[in-house]
Amino acid sequence: MSDAKAQARGPQDRPMSPHLQVWRWHVTMLTSILHRGTGMALYVGLLVVAGWVVALAAGADAFNAYRALLASPLGLLVLFGLTVAFLYHLANGVRHLVWDSGKGFEPKTADMTGWAAIVFGVVAAVLIWIIAFLGMGAGQ
Amino acid sequence: MTSYRTPLGRAKNTGSAKHGVSHFIAQRVSAIALAPLGLWALYSSLGLSRAGFDGAQAWLHAPVNAVLSILLAVAAAIHMRIGMMEVVEDYIHKPSTKAVLLILNLFVCVLACVAAVFCILKIALIGAAV
Numbered sequence: 534m535s536d537a538k539a540q541a542r543g544p545q546d547r548p549m550s551p552h553l554q555v556w557r558w559h560v561t562m563l564t565s566i567l568h569r570g571t572g573m574a575l576y577v578g579l580l581v582v583a584g585w586v587v588a589l590a591a592g593a594d595a596f597n598a599y600r601a602l603l604a605s606p607l608g609l610l611v612l613f614g615l616t617v618a619f620l621y622h623l624a625n626g627v628r629h630l631v632w633d634s635g636k637g638f639e640p641k642t643a644d645m646t647g648w649a650a651i652v653f654g655v656v657a658a659v660l661i662w663i664i665a666f667l668g669m670g671a672g673q
Numbered sequence: 674m675t676s677y678r679t680p681l682g683r684a685k686n687t688g689s690a691k692h693g694v695s696h697f698i699a700q701r702v703s704a705i706a707l708a709p710l711g712l713w714a715l716y717s718s719l720g721l722s723r724a725g726f727d728g729a730q731a732w733l734h735a736p737v738n739a740v741l742s743i744l745l746a747v748a749a750a751i752h753m754r755i756g757m758m759e760v761v762e763d764y765i766h767k768p769s770t771k772a773v774l775l776i777l778n779l780f781v782c783v784l785a786c787v788a789a790v791f792c793i794l795k796i797a798l799i800g801a802a803v
């Protein structure tokens with residue numbers, strides 16, 4: 534492109550990124566969106582964890598009430614979701630750190646590590662919750 | 674080299690505030706800290722899920738757990754703040770709404786961090802209220 538033409542460019546002519554819906558779905562796009570989504574979920578999750586410490590410092594009544602809330606069916610569902618979100622965000626975060634070193638950008642590699650992060654997040658979370666429930670049974 | 678700057682932008686000499694790199698680095702350094710701290714917290718939560726009030730208090734009373742918990746609170750607050758800031762900057766375009774959300778994000782992260790650190794120290798040093 535000639536420099537004169539570049540000079541004439543206005544805001545209207547600037548190249549725009551195509552909107553989300555024109556892309557065919559692929560796993561690297563999914564992992565990118567999931568990274569933001571799980572990040573937002575973990576933002577709320579960390580406030581829940583901070584609430585746990587505050588309840589613990591506030592005394593036995595506050596702590597037991599907070600604990601009952603977390604142990605309710607909805608509470609357990611949220612905690613399981615946060616476990617998946619954390620493990621996925623961790624695995625995908627490692628992908629980002631590897632990318633920062635300039636490696637892992639080949640499409641096949643990126644696709645494979647993307648699927649690995651998703652599978653790791655779900656499988657590891659299920660295993661940890663099985664261990665948690667088995668441990669709870671043994672402890673009683 | 675093709676320039677994508679607008680004529681007005683070129684005339685006003687506006688552009689990057691040249692502060693972005695510090696956020697980029699802080700997000701990655703906090704991520705590196707959070708990987709082991711988060712796994713430690715997840716591991717600890719398995720035992721804590723069975724602990725009642727006394728057990729949880731005794732756990733946080735141990736110096737190693739108190740120190741790692743404080744590190745987690747600080748690293749998490751930094752990481753959350755930058756992550757949410759990036760999302761707000763990307764998707765909220767109205768300047769007034771954006772400013773309000775960015776300030777709210779900062780205050781929520783600082784408040785959660787300070788409250789958590791204070792409560793951890795209280796339990797670790799003098800014990801919780803009974």
